[in-house]
Amino acid sequence: MAEQRSVEDSKVETVRLVRPNHLNAAGRLFGGILMQWLDETAGLVAMRHTRMNVITASVDNLRFIHGAYNGEMVVIVGKVTYVGNTSMEVRVDTYVENEKDGLRRPINRAYFTMVAIDENDRPARVPRLFLQGEEEKAEWDAAEKRREMRIKRKEEGF
Numbered sequence: 001m002a003e004q005r006s007v008e009d010s011k012v013e014t015v016r017l018v019r020p021n022h023l024n025a026a027g028r029l030f031g032g033i034l035m036q037w038l039d040e041t042a043g044l045v046a047m048r049h050t051r052m053n054v055i056t057a058s059v060d061n062l063r064f065i066h067g068a069y070n071g072e073m074v075v076i077v078g079k080v081t082y083v084g085n086t087s088m089e090v091r092v093d094t095y096v097e098n099e100k101d102g103l104r105r106p107i108n109r110a111y112f113t114m115v116a117i118d119e120n121d122r123p124a125r126v127p128r129l130f131l132q133g134e135e136e137k138a139e140w141d142a143a144e145k146r147r148e149m150r151i152k153r154k155e156e157g158f
């Protein structure tokens with residue numbers, strides 16, 4: 001049977017503290033800094049799923065919902081939602097966690113397409129994804145639609 005891993009096997013949760021050097025001129029967490037953190041998280045998820053080197057092929061649906069500010073705790077959660085032949089979709093959700101009560105406020109969601117690469121830097125086959133529960137199956141179905149849109153965009157030169 002082909003190698004397979006569950007969503008939980010590669011899920012990553014990281015916590016960052018927003019510091020003054022992360023802020024833009026308007027006093028919010030700079031979007032580019034957040035994107036770097038998201039990319040690293042997606043990369044770690046993909047590396048854990050494949051146990052190979054990975055690269056970012058595309059990022060879409062990157063949605064800045066709210067800002068984050070100096071001293072806030074930013075929690076980034078990444079998980080695989082779909083696997084193709086050599087690529088995977090990784091959903092990355094970002095929250096600000098209240099230090100007092102632990103409540104999380106969503107501030108960002110993004111979908112990364114990560115590609116596994118072999119020692120010659122060529123795309124390599126990734127392990128299958130073992131889905132558990134209705135939520136993971138629904139994520140997979142939605143990811144298939146996003147994949148179709150990406151293929152269409154690529155064909156049309158975007």
Ligand SMILES: CCCCCCCCCCCCCCCC(=O)SCCNC(=O)CCNC(=O)[C@H](O)C(C)(C)COP(=O)(O)OP(=O)(O)OC[C@H]1O[C@@H](n2cnc3c(N)ncnc32)[C@H](O)[C@@H]1OP(=O)(O)O
Binds near residue numbers: 043087123
């Ligand atoms: C001690 C331990 C230390 C550990 C330490 C940890 C460090 C902390 C971790 C950080 C982890 C790094 C994470 C950062 C990773 C980067 O920053 S990578 C740098 C930025 N990215 C790049 O340079 C990628 C450049 N692009 C490329 O090389 C090529 O376009 C690609 C992505 C390989 C695709 O090449 P291609 O010729 O189109 O290949 P092709 O076989 O047609 O497609 C391969 C797959 O990609 C998909 N694809 C191709 N183009 C696209 C697209 N535009 N959109 C979506 N999917 C696409 C295809 O659909 C296909 O998927 P499958 O059907 O096989 O599933």
